[in-house]
Amino acid sequence: MTDQNLDAVWLTLRLAGTTTVALLALGTPLAWWLANTRSRWKSVIGAIVSLPLVLPPTVLGFYLLLLMGPQGWVGHLTQTLGIGLLPFTFGGLVVGSIIYSMPFVVQPIQNAFEAIGSRQMEVAASLRAGPWDRFFSIALPLARPGFLTASVLGFAHTVGEFGLVLMLGGNIPGKTRVLSVEIYDRVEALEYAQAHWLAAGMLLFSFIVLLLLYAFNAKPRSF
Amino acid sequence: MKMRLKVCLSALLLMVQTAWAGDVLVAVAANFAGPMEKIAVAFEQATGHKASVATGATGKFYAQIKNGAPFEVLLAADSETPKKLQDEGLGVPGSAFTYAQGSLVLWSATPGFVDSEGAVLKQGGFKHLAICNPKLAPYGQAAVETLKALNLYGSLSPKFVLAENVAQAHQFTASGNAELGFVALSQIAPPGKTIEGSYWLVPSNLYAPILQDTILLKKGEGNPAALALMKFLKSEAAKAIILSYGYRL
Numbered sequence: 029m030t031d032q033n034l035d036a037v038w039l040t041l042r043l044a045g046t047t048t049v050a051l052l053a054l055g056t057p058l059a060w061w062l063a064n065t066r067s068r069w070k071s072v073i074g075a076i077v078s079l080p081l082v083l084p085p086t087v088l089g090f091y092l093l094l095l096m097g098p099q100g101w102v103g104h105l106t107q108t109l110g111i112g113l114l115p116f117t118f119g120g121l122v123v124g125s126i127i128y129s130m131p132f133v134v135q136p137i138q139n140a141f142e143a144i145g146s147r148q149m150e151v152a153a154s155l156r157a158g159p160w161d162r163f164f165s166i167a168l169p170l171a172r173p174g175f176l177t178a179s180v181l182g183f184a185h186t187v188g189e190f191g192l193v194l195m196l197g198g199n200i201p202g203k204t205r206v207l208s209v210e211i212y213d214r215v216e217a218l219e220y221a222q223a224h225w226l227a228a229g230m231l232l233f234s235f236i237v238l239l240l241l242y243a244f245n246a247k248p249r250s251f
Numbered sequence: 252m253k254m255r256l257k258v259c260l261s262a263l264l265l266m267v268q269t270a271w272a273g274d275v276l277v278a279v280a281a282n283f284a285g286p287m288e289k290i291a292v293a294f295e296q297a298t299g300h301k302a303s304v305a306t307g308a309t310g311k312f313y314a315q316i317k318n319g320a321p322f323e324v325l326l327a328a329d330s331e332t333p334k335k336l337q338d339e340g341l342g343v344p345g346s347a348f349t350y351a352q353g354s355l356v357l358w359s360a361t362p363g364f365v366d367s368e369g370a371v372l373k374q375g376g377f378k379h380l381a382i383c384n385p386k387l388a389p390y391g392q393a394a395v396e397t398l399k400a401l402n403l404y405g406s407l408s409p410k411f412v413l414a415e416n417v418a419q420a421h422q423f424t425a426s427g428n429a430e431l432g433f434v435a436l437s438q439i440a441p442p443g444k445t446i447e448g449s450y451w452l453v454p455s456n457l458y459a460p461i462l463q464d465t466i467l468l469k470k471g472e473g474n475p476a477a478l479a480l481m482k483f484l485k486s487e488a489a490k491a492i493i494l495s496y497g498y499r500l
Contacts, residue, residue, distance in 0.1 A: 098427040115428040116379055116412045198412030198423065199384065216310045216415075217386045 033226060035202050036210040043118070043206060044186040047125040051133040051182050052175070054126070059134045060163070063141035078131045085128065089195025092124050096196075116198035121206075124196050125186045133182040140174020141167060173245065180241045184234060274301045275476035276321055278312040280328035280463065281418040282353060282390060282435040286496045287326065293492065294483050300476035308416040310387045316341055316468060323471025324480055326350060326463070328417070329389040333466035346467035350484050351498040353461035354436040355393045360425050360448040369451035371431065372403055377410070381423040381432030384413045390420070393458040394433035400457045436497035463498075 062074055080088060095102045096114040103113055114120030144167060152162045168175075190208040197204030199213070207226060214223035279287045284306040291302040305312075309328045316322055316336060325342075327333050330349065336342035357372070359365045371377070383391030391413075398404040412428075414420035417435050424432035433453075439446050465484060471477030483489055490500060 093422075093426055093428060096428075112378075113428060115423075115426075194415065195419075198379070198381070198414070198429075200412060212415075213384065213386070215314065216308065216384075218310070218314060 030222075032201065033210065033222070036205055036207045036226075039118075039202060039205065040187055040207040043121055043125060044183045046122050047129055047186045048133070048179055048182045050122065050126055051129060052179065055130065055133040055137055055178065059137035060141055060167070062134070062138045077134050080128050081131050085189070085191030086195060088124065088128060089192040092120075092127075092192070092196055096120060096123075115196050116200060116204060118203055120196055121193060121204055124192050125189060128189055128192050129182045129185045132185045133178040136174045136177040136181065137171060138174075140171035143174075144170045177241065177245065180237060184237045187230075188234065273299065273476050274303055275323050275471060275474060275480050276303050277305070277324045277326065277480065278316070278320075278322040279304050279306045279326045280309050280312075281306050281416040282328055282437055283326055283351065283463065284418065285437060285441050286351075286492050286498070289492045290484070290489050293488050294480060297486075297488065298476075298479045298483065300479050302476075302480055306418070308387055309389070321470055323468055323474055323477040324465065325468055326465045326484075328353070328461070328463055330462040330464040333464040336466055336468065341469055342466040343469060343472050346481065347464050348485070349462045350465045350489075351463045351493050352500065353390065353393075353463055354455070354497055354499065355390060355397065355433055355453045355458060355461070356436045356439060356450045357431060357453060358421075358424060358434050358439050358448060358450040359431040360427050361430070362447075362449050365431055365449040365451050367451060369401075369453065371451075372398075372401065372407065377430035379412050379423075379429035380407055380410045381412050381414055381420045381429035381434075383417050383420050383433070384415060388414075388416050389461050389463075390417045390433065390435055393453075393461055396458040397433070397453050440497045442495035 058073075058077070062070060062077075093115055094100050096106070097103045098107070098113060106112060106114055111119070114123060148166055148170075149162055152166055157165070188208065189206070190212070193204065193206050193209055194212070197206070197209065199205050199209055205213075207230060211223055211226045211230070214220075214226065277287070277291075284304075287302075287304055287306070291304055295301050305322070309325075309332050312320070312322065312325060312327070313332050313336065316325065317339070325333060325336070330347075333342060333347040337344055337347060357365055357369055359371075365371050382394040385391035385395045395404065398407055412423055414423055414432075417438065420432050421434045421438045423429040424434065436452065439448070439450060465481070467477060467481050494500065
């Protein structure tokens, strides 16, 4: 492992961690709304959240590059707010990753909320528990497996992100050169030995993460 | 049953072969995508052969060819890659030649941002400078040589955004996300169009010549269409197209 490799590993973990925390904060209310609403907007919002599942990352990367650029409205907004332009920055990658990994976090949480059903919430309401109390002392603990799945998938999916980062990042060491881009660079430059180390590490990491997740979810739950 | 399968398979193979007869599969460096499109049209008109073109980074094509990619002709962005392919027995010996010499420009999508002397590099006033990854692309190497010749490499390297190839460097700059970038003259000066934004044509004494070589690959050795394309690249018609994009010969 060279310093450059370590930089890329550290950056990737930071990006995936930041994205996961942000997605849990944003995704939980969204998933709660999707699980409980009878609004006709439910299917529209649900479809938008799922879009990154089917869109090629190049489409996302291309549009984000234009939207966040000096001519795009997001770019205008961030410049007015004094943040500056987002492409080629760590913050820009976080924004891109939040969109890219959104369905992997929102859907498991939404499924978990839906599985709780309304009976226990109604019982709690009849015992005069307020809506916030019901959410924090009943819904959240019961949905814990969903949150675990969401965090692991959100994190792992961001680690495995490539096309979007390539188009949005500009390959800056320590700032936007994540592991997948570093591997791509090594392969392109025919440094196959280096590429093997990193690629095999990535393969092993992804397998272990998914193995742990499936093993945990397969266990009979004890209530 | 086995016999019938064999017949079916060979019939299928034959169909595939006839479909490809007269076709040549060409790998083309990203900076040459524009002129190659026109050359392919002229080539088909002149010879009846069809050129299927894939564009991308020369380094990637090299890796793919080494691993059995079906390309028959390579138009590289440098002269080293064709040489390496020939040495490794993947290119036909003696078939390589320089089809174009590239010119490096410093370009901005904003009119008036880049002056005709390139002084903007010293003055600063920009956050990002797009260049191709010098490890992968000759235009990136030329950009680094230029900055070193101007004694600006150390001060400007923190502002680099690295593109995978010259097409992406152009995309970073065209979208305005990088205020300026080193790209190929051929990208911003297609014939018949006025150049958008502002640019500085980097003097050719600041960087080693970007000699772009082509080579006939082993896979194309027996294909008349591939041989015809190699010949056509040397024709006056092809040369006129190449010159019209600002390449030198």
